Amino acid sequence: MPELPEVEVVRRGLASWVAGRTIASAEVLHPRAVRRNAGELPDQLKGRTILSAERRGKYLWLPLHDSAADDARGVSGDAAEPPVAAEALLAHLGMSGQLLMVEPLAPLEKHLRVRLGFTDGGPDLRFVDQRTFGHLLVAPMVHMSPRSVPEPITHIAADPLESAFDDAEFANRLRRRHTGIKRALLDQSLISGVGNIYADEALWRARLHWARPTETLSRPAIAELLSAVREVMSEALGQGGTSFDSLYVNVNGESGYFDRSLAVYGRRDEPCPRCGTAVRREAFMNRSSYSCPKCQPTPRNARP
DNA sequence: CGTTTTACCTGGTGGC
DNA sequence: TGCCACCAGGTAAAAC
Numbered sequence: 001m002p003e004l005p006e007v008e009v010v011r012r013g014l015a016s017w018v019a020g021r022t023i024a025s026a027e028v029l030h031p032r033a034v035r036r037n038a039g040e041l042p043d044q045l046k047g048r049t050i051l052s053a054e055r056r057g058k059y060l061w062l063p064l065h066d067s068a069a070d071d072a073r074g075v076s077g078d079a080a081e082p083p084v085a086a087e088a089l090l091a092h093l094g095m096s097g098q099l100l101m102v103e104p105l106a107p108l109e110k111h112l113r114v115r116l117g118f119t120d121g122g123p124d125l126r127f128v129d130q131r132t133f134g135h136l137l138v139a140p141m142v143h144m145s146p147r148s149v150p151e152p153i154t155h156i157a158a159d160p161l162e163s164a165f166d167d168a169e170f171a172n173r174l175r176r177r178h179t180g181i182k183r184a185l186l187d188q189s190l191i192s193g194v195g196n197i198y199a200d201e202a203l204w205r206a207r208l209h210w211a212r213p214t215e216t217l218s219r220p221a222i223a224e225l226l227s228a229v230r231e232v233m234s235e236a237l238g239q240g241g242t243s244f245d246s247l248y249v250n251v252n253g254e255s256g257y258f259d260r261s262l263a264v265y266g267r268r269d270e271p272c273p274r275c276g277t278a279v280r281r282e283a284f285m286n287r288s289s290y291s292c293p294k295c296q297p298t299p300r301n302a303r304p
Numbered sequence: 305c306g307t308t309t310t311a312c313c314t315g316g317t318g319g320c
Numbered sequence: 321t322g323c324c325a326c327c328a329g330g331t332a333a334a335a336c
């Protein structure tokens with residue numbers, strides 16, 4: 001459920017609540033939440049200071065201050081030189097992951113997986129995840145131009161809201177694919193941050209059927225699709241994200257309300273906001289695709 | 305090698 | 321009331 005806008009809401013919350021704070025304790029309550037570096041996480045985090053909160057697509061990470069490198073530069077240091085993180089705490093929320101700021105004495109959540117306490121005695125950072133598709137790990141940073149990213153996500157493409165995203169290169173790669181447009185939109189190594197909800201909404205705005213073969217898309221059509229992706233994500237961000245139930249929330253446990261603005265997703269048999277035709281639901285990759293039969297006619301050469 | 309399918313996981317829902 | 325099939329779906333790994 002959490003896609004780019006929802007993860008960005010969480011990132012902004014983390015930036016204001018944990019940047020500059022030092023981790024005093026880390027407790028893992030479910031091994032699956034840290035499966036990519038089992039058992040080591042607490043030792044890797046204790047005593048580290050969080051520098052900021054970053055995001056690419058649906059991944060977010062907290063760069064960690066490297067005290068050893070700081071010592072090497074000398075205690076006096078160069079005040080003009082900002083600390084460079086060699087490692088970061090990387091997070092993916094999966095289907096149901098939440099990063100919450102909670103008072104340390106508050107009762108433990110039913111699906112609490114990881115709990116971080118801070119030296120200032122302020123709110124904990126708690127990772128709560130019902131379906132355990134999400135996970136946390138400490139990973140080295142890889143310095144790539146134009147930005148540094150954690151090593152495990154070097155295969156994740158730039159997302160359409162970051163300046164590193166290259167529209168022309170995206171169009172070139174897309175047209176070389178032999179697959180359906182929705183499959184391509186969901187491929188995080190081609191464009192990141194798009195999930196089932198915003199794929200359906202962007203395709204509706206661009207009047208494209210989800211099974212349209214990528215190699216038949218003109219460059220102007222791709223440009224319109226990218227505009228639709230950016231538009232729907234920006235609007236959702238302005239409304240705090242989308243949520244259908246209490247599974248997706250910001251760091252304070254509050255839900256966004258973009259679900260009221262969805263045109264087709266989850267609206268089977270309801271009228272298309274543009275033409276009034278009943279929205280259809282079609283099976284797609286063992287899940288669902290919602291579209292308007294009139295605005296998004298099925299192409300003859302559909303590629304499911 | 306590029307593309308497609310499957311496994312992972314829990315809670316809510318609807319049928320019987 | 322219980323039991324079960326089914327649905328939600330992002331990602332990595334396996335299969336094709």
